[in-house]
Amino acid sequence: MKIAFSKLNNTPYPFKLDLENIVFEGNMVKINPKLVKINATMKGFVYRPCDRCGEELELDIDEELEIFASDGLFKDIQNELSNTIEFFDSQIDLMEIAVSEFEAYLSDYFYCKNCSED
Known part of the structure; x- marks a missing residue:
C-alpha cells in the first residue's frame, strides 16, 4: 500500500x-512539506x-x-539516531514499513517459559 506524500x-x-x-494500523500526519509522522500499533501473534x-x-x-517518513534525503539536525525512513519516489510504502518494523521486533531474543526461569 503506497500513499503519495502530496495526499x-x-x-x-x-x-x-x-x-x-x-x-x-494507525494514522499519518504531515508535519512539514518533506516529513510525515506515523503513529501506529502492531498487534497479533507469531x-x-x-x-x-x-x-x-x-x-x-x-x-x-x-515512525517518521521523509520525502527524500533526511538530515538529522542533532546528528542523533532517529526513527526516520527515507523514500525517494514521493510515496510512502506502508507495507515496507510494516514488514521492516515486524522484522526489527523479531530480531530480539525470545525464550519459552522454561528457559526464562533459568
Missing part, C-alpha cells in the same frame, strides 16, 4: 494493513522457536510505534 496534510490519514496474524532450547512458542505482539 497527506495535517489531518490524520488512517490506514490498516493485515499481515496474516499481525495487524499494522510462532517462533525459543532462542535457547528451540521449542516453539507463541509470541503475542502489542507494540506502539512512532
Whole structure:
C-alpha cells in the first residue's frame, strides 16, 4: 500500500494493513512539506522457536510505534539516531514499513517459559 506524500496534510490519514496474524494500523500526519509522522500499533501473534532450547512458542505482539517518513534525503539536525525512513519516489510504502518494523521486533531474543526461569 503506497500513499503519495502530496495526499497527506495535517489531518490524520488512517490506514490498516493485515499481515496474516499481525495487524499494522494507525494514522499519518504531515508535519512539514518533506516529513510525515506515523503513529501506529502492531498487534497479533507469531510462532517462533525459543532462542535457547528451540521449542516453539507463541509470541503475542502489542507494540506502539512512532515512525517518521521523509520525502527524500533526511538530515538529522542533532546528528542523533532517529526513527526516520527515507523514500525517494514521493510515496510512502506502508507495507515496507510494516514488514521492516515486524522484522526489527523479531530480531530480539525470545525464550519459552522454561528457559526464562533459568
